[in-house]
């Protein structure tokens with residue numbers, strides 16, 4: 452099966468009279484080495500069903516289709532759909548779906564195409580919605596083995612950060628609760644057409660069988676985390692008390708005391724384990740778990 456040469460992307464798109472849409476975060480990969488690196492790192496094999504988010508014109512989809520049992524490619528831009536059908540015509544294991552990934556029931560896709568067994572997500576993500584895509588995949592508890600994605604370099608770094616870094620935040624904690632993150636490649640703007648204004652990185656998130664911390668109520672813990680980082684300049688006690696989620700300042704102070712932490716500590720200084728502990732102490736004493744759904 453002949454693959455089209457990624458370096459010929461511009462000529463091929465010209466033939467189809469395709470114009471890039473900035474609003475969809477369209478930066479197509481043209482570097483064969485990076486495409487192979489992403490697919491190698493995803494460790495996709497014949498037993499795997501892959502969800503590719505934003506296949507573009509199908510460059511990486513071809514590489515995935517050669518190795519995977521099945522590829523589900525979800526593309527929002529309807530102008531790309533006929534191009535995808537043309538380019539991927541030789542592969543009978545690719546399903547092309549014209550949808551917005553954020554509106555799609557991925558659990559249903561997983562049931563339909565993989566009998567509910569865990570998927571592997573592999574993608575060169577549209578940068579404007581990287582965080583909602585990742586958070587959506589994790590928080591919805593879609594069965595997943597791993598996520599191997601190309602994202603903005605700063606976002607990849609944020610996923611790996613711990614307390615003490617200015618980039619540490621709700622995304623770092625969410626990713627580290629569900630998966631082990633590892634940056635496996637840096638990708639310069641020259642590897643794309645059109646070139647993005649920022650550097651990029653490939654990050655691999657391998658899902659834990661069991662989260663690394665014990666929490667009585669995961670949703671509640673993430674509410675605390677989000678509220679803490681929304682007001683990261685305030686002390687944790689003030690930030691949570693002002694967040695409008697039904698927490699009293701004195702309850703936070705008391706909980707921090709029990710944990711051996713200063714009452715003036717900021718949320719950005721807490722580890723995932725400490726957020727889990729704080730959530731476990733505070734959860735039974737109030738009802739924020741239901742107020743902010």
Ligand code: SAM
Pocket residue numbers: 475476477478479480481504505506507508509510511525526527528531550551552553574575576577578580
């Ligand atoms: N995978 C291709 C590649 O590597 O050359 C294209 C990657 S490009 C960075 C992101 C792709 O995601 C574009 O094709 C874009 O149209 C698509 N996209 C943007 N928003 C989307 C959404 N909400 N749902 C599905 N696809 C989306």
